[in-house]
Amino acid sequence: MDLITKFTNTLTLTVKDILPVLALLVFFQLVILRKPLPNWKRVTLGFLFVLLGLTLFLDGLEMALFPLGKVMAKQLSAPEFIFGTKTVPSGAAWYNYFWVFVFGALIGFATTIAEPALIAVSFKAQEVSRGGLNQWGLRLAVATGVAIGIGIGTFRIVTGTPLYLYIIGGYVIVMIQTIFAPREIIPLAYDSGGVTTSTVTVPLVAALGLGLTETVPGREPAIDGFGLIAFASVFPIMTMMGYAQIVQWITKRRLRTTREG
Amino acid sequence: MDEPNTFSGQITKMFKVFAIHIVGSFRDLVPIMGLILVFQLVVVRQPFPNVVDMIIGLVLVILGLALFIMGLEIGLFPIGETMAEAFARKGSLFWLLLFGFALGFSTTIAEPALIAVTKEASVVAAKGKFISADSGSMKAYALGLRITVALSVGVAILVGLIRILKGWPIQVLIIGGYVVVMIITVFAPKEIIGIAYDSGGVTTSTVTVPLVTALGVGLAATIRGRNPLVDGFGLIAFASLLPMIFVMLYGMVVFR
Numbered sequence: 001m002d003l004i005t006k007f008t009n010t011l012t013l014t015v016k017d018i019l020p021v022l023a024l025l026v027f028f029q030l031v032i033l034r035k036p037l038p039n040w041k042r043v044t045l046g047f048l049f050v051l052l053g054l055t056l057f058l059d060g061l062e063m064a065l066f067p068l069g070k071v072m073a074k075q076l077s078a079p080e081f082i083f084g085t086k087t088v089p090s091g092a093a094w095y096n097y098f099w100v101f102v103f104g105a106l107i108g109f110a111t112t113i114a115e116p117a118l119i120a121v122s123f124k125a126q127e128v129s130r131g132g133l134n135q136w137g138l139r140l141a142v143a144t145g146v147a148i149g150i151g152i153g154t155f156r157i158v159t160g161t162p163l164y165l166y167i168i169g170g171y172v173i174v175m176i177q178t179i180f181a182p183r184e185i186i187p188l189a190y191d192s193g194g195v196t197t198s199t200v201t202v203p204l205v206a207a208l209g210l211g212l213t214e215t216v217p218g219r220e221p222a223i224d225g226f227g228l229i230a231f232a233s234v235f236p237i238m239t240m241m242g243y244a245q246i247v248q249w250i251t252k253r254r255l256r257t258t259r260e261g
Numbered sequence: 262m263d264e265p266n267t268f269s270g271q272i273t274k275m276f277k278v279f280a281i282h283i284v285g286s287f288r289d290l291v292p293i294m295g296l297i298l299v300f301q302l303v304v305v306r307q308p309f310p311n312v313v314d315m316i317i318g319l320v321l322v323i324l325g326l327a328l329f330i331m332g333l334e335i336g337l338f339p340i341g342e343t344m345a346e347a348f349a350r351k352g353s354l355f356w357l358l359l360f361g362f363a364l365g366f367s368t369t370i371a372e373p374a375l376i377a378v379t380k381e382a383s384v385v386a387a388k389g390k391f392i393s394a395d396s397g398s399m400k401a402y403a404l405g406l407r408i409t410v411a412l413s414v415g416v417a418i419l420v421g422l423i424r425i426l427k428g429w430p431i432q433v434l435i436i437g438g439y440v441v442v443m444i445i446t447v448f449a450p451k452e453i454i455g456i457a458y459d460s461g462g463v464t465t466s467t468v469t470v471p472l473v474t475a476l477g478v479g480l481a482a483t484i485r486g487r488n489p490l491v492d493g494f495g496l497i498a499f500a501s502l503l504p505m506i507f508v509m510l511y512g513m514v515v516f517r
Contacts, residue, residue, distance in 0.1 A: 003317075017376065021367040025340055028363070032356055033347055034331025038340070053328030054373055055300045058322045061377055064318025067311065072297060099304055103296075103321055111294035121474065125494075164446045167458055171439040178432050187431045189474015190498030194462060199326065200289055202374035203462050222389040226382070233462035233501055236371060 003059075011055045019052055062204050069207025070214075077158075077215040088217050097158045097216075103129065104208065105151035108232060111201040112143040121195050125188050133185070141243035142192050142236040148244045149235030150205060153228040157212045160219055163227040170234040177241045187242035192240045193233040205229055282327035290323060329373070338472065345476040349483045354426075358419050361476065365418035365500065368469040369411040374496075375463050375494035379403040382456045391452050391516055405511065410460050417499035418473060424495070425480050428487065431495045438502040445509045453512025460508045461501040473497060 029037055037043060075081060076099050078086045085098070112118060122138040156166055178186060209228040213219035302308060326505040330424070348360045369375060383403040391514075392402050424434060446454060477496040481487045 017371050021337075021371050024363050024367045025337075025344070028360060029340065032360075033346075033351075038343070040438070043336045043340060046332045046334070049328045050336060051332075053325045053332055054371075055325065057325030057329055058376065060321025060323075060325055061373075062318070064315045064322055066377075066381070067315060067318075068297065070294060072300065075307055076300070081305065081307070083307060088365075099300075103300055103304075105279065106296050107293065110296050113288075113292070114287075121470070121494075134443070149457055163455055163458060164443075166462045168443050168446070171443070175436050175439065178436065183441070187498065188493035190431065190435055191494045191496075194497040194501035196462070199374050200293070200322070203377045203381075204293065206378055206459070210381065210385065218496025220389065221385045222391060222452045223455060225385060226459045229378075229462040232456035 006059055007055060010059050011051070014051055014055045014058070018047065018054070023045055046092045057199070058107075065200070069204045070211035073100070073208045073211025074215050076103055077212055079215075082083060089242045094155065094159050097154075099141055100154050100158065100212065101151045104154035104174075104228075105147040107204065107208070108150035108201075109143045109147040111204065112146040112196050112232075112236075115137060115196060115201070118142055118192070118195050119120075120193065137243060137247070138192075138240065141239045142196055145236030145239030146196050146232045148239070149231035149233075150208075150228055152235075153231035154212065155208070155226065157209055157219065157224050160216075160224060163224075163230070167227075167234060168197070169229055170231075170238070174234070174237050174241070177238060177245075180245065181241040182244050182248050185241060189237050189240035189244070193237045196232055196236050201232070202229060205232065271369065277330060282331045283323060286326040286448045287332070289326070290319065294319070296369075300481075316317070337358070338475075341472040342475045342479075345472065346479045349476070349480040357480075358422060361418040361422045362415040364472060364476065365413075365469070366411045366415035369414040369464050369500075370407060372464060374467060375407055375410060377461050378408040378456075379406040379460065382406060386452070401428060404513070405515065406460070406508065409507050409511040410464055410504045413503040414464050414469070414500045416507075417503040418476070418496055420503075421477065421496040422480065422500040424499075425487070431498065433434060434507055435495075435502060436500055438499075438506070442502070442505050445506055448513065449509035450512050450516040452516060453509055457505050457508035457512060464500055464504050469500065470497060473500065 026037065029035060077097060079085055082099075083089055083092070101247075118139060119135075122133075123134055124137045126135040127140060152166065156163065181189065206226070207227045209226040210221055213221045213225040219225070289297050299515075300308075344360070345364075348357045351357065383392070383399040383406075386392045386402060387399050392398050420434070424431065449457065450497050474494070477494060
């Protein structure tokens with residue numbers, strides 16, 4: 001019964017969210033482009049699916065993805081797990097939270113490598129670069145970037161150091177890399193930062209950060225809890241450009257050796 | 262593609278597509294579940310709370326995601342893509358820019374990840390007593406965040422389209438944006454910085470990325486002398502950068 005009232009509540013909210021999008025599309029199609037809606041039956045059916053799907057997803061997210069992230073963060077950072085005591089001893093150091101960093105990095109890698117948006121973009125990149133860039137290479141580079149990003153991001157939460165230092169430091173590295181990276185890869189690398197963090201990853205990773213602030217002593221959720229997604233957006237830019245630089249370097253070397261030999 | 266004409270034929274076809282999407286959503290979650298399972302069995306070795314609720318929730322997530330993506334593919338993406346192409350070819354700058362802005366705004370407002378994260382942010386802000394803890398002001402805060410982010414994505418797409426048309430180098434704009442982020446960070450209240458930085462990555466997922474990429478690559482392909490790889494991409498980069506600036510400004514207004 002509970003599940004049904006929850007479902008209808010979320011459904012009404014979702015209808016309010018989706019209607020503007022539908023109204024906008026219909027307006028542009030009929031008024032500006034002055035063309036009839038192609039296949040309006042299919043479009044209506046599609047919108048019904050979107051509504052229903054979004055509702056189920058948002059309910060499931062609150063029941064599963066958020067709690068999963070929080071429970072994992074709490075269990076891996078609980079003093080009982082790390083120190084075997086009820087409270088955090090005074091000599092606790094950041095490296096005691098080793099498992100948290102490992103889990104963060106692995107979850108970043110695992111969620112990114114299978115990310116549909118990333119697969120789509122790297123496929124398009126391989127296509128427009130006429131095979132010069134390898135789809136799997138791109139995906140691995142981006143997933144590694146997310147793993148490093150979330151690993152360092154959890155380290156930041158545990159140590160309580162200011163978020164802007166890391167992100168701005170990351171930007172400075174990106175700026176320097178931009179000077180040396182091959183020109184075609186730059187927009188793609190910048191895009192990859194936004195592409196990595198999508199529907200399943202975001203809630204899980206956000207919950208991981210917020211969960212950590214509840215068990216690590218002295219952390220404030222509003223200040224320390226957010227920021228993991230920002231890490232997951234900046235670091236792939238670096239690894240993607242790094243990948244392109246390595247590919248460029250190898251191709252140049254190969255060209256040189258074939259010319260000499 | 263030959264469409265089956267009978268009603269039952271269409272139903273069967275739809276179920277097949279649905280099954281494919283279920284498998285797809287399931288495959289997205291398998292690495293995450295596997296990792297959590299390994300950690301539970303090998304590292305944590307503690308009882309896991311509310312297992313039944315979580316399993317129901319995960320089933321809902323898989324079903325919901327499959328339905329959602331299937332709905333997008335049969336309903337939204339075909340119109341979105343043909344419209345993007347039509348506007349790119351129409352030649353009217355005003356309508357192209359307006360369409361770009363509206364596309365950015367409306368797809369972001371409907372982005373599931375953004376809905377989830379802004380709601381969580383309002384809970385955190387209420388707990389930290391930055392806003393009052395009644396459900397009305399929490400909802401207003403979450404909606405305010407979403408509208409701010411959606412506006413910023415709309416503006417970002419608009420700027421990105423002008424960039425493609427003019428052929429400006431992307432690095433200059435992005436690095437300029439980074440500098441603005443750095444400067445505003447100094448003045449923004451520190452309670453907003455985390456969510457502001459995060460909002461950049463949150464905006465661009467399931468709904469926004471395919472439509473926006475289609476618009477950019479479609480536009481770059483219609484202009485002579487433009488390379489789709491260099492000029493077509495980059496819209497998403499703007500859409501991840503501007504929300505950071507806008508949300509920090511929103512925080513300066515709300516928390517002061």
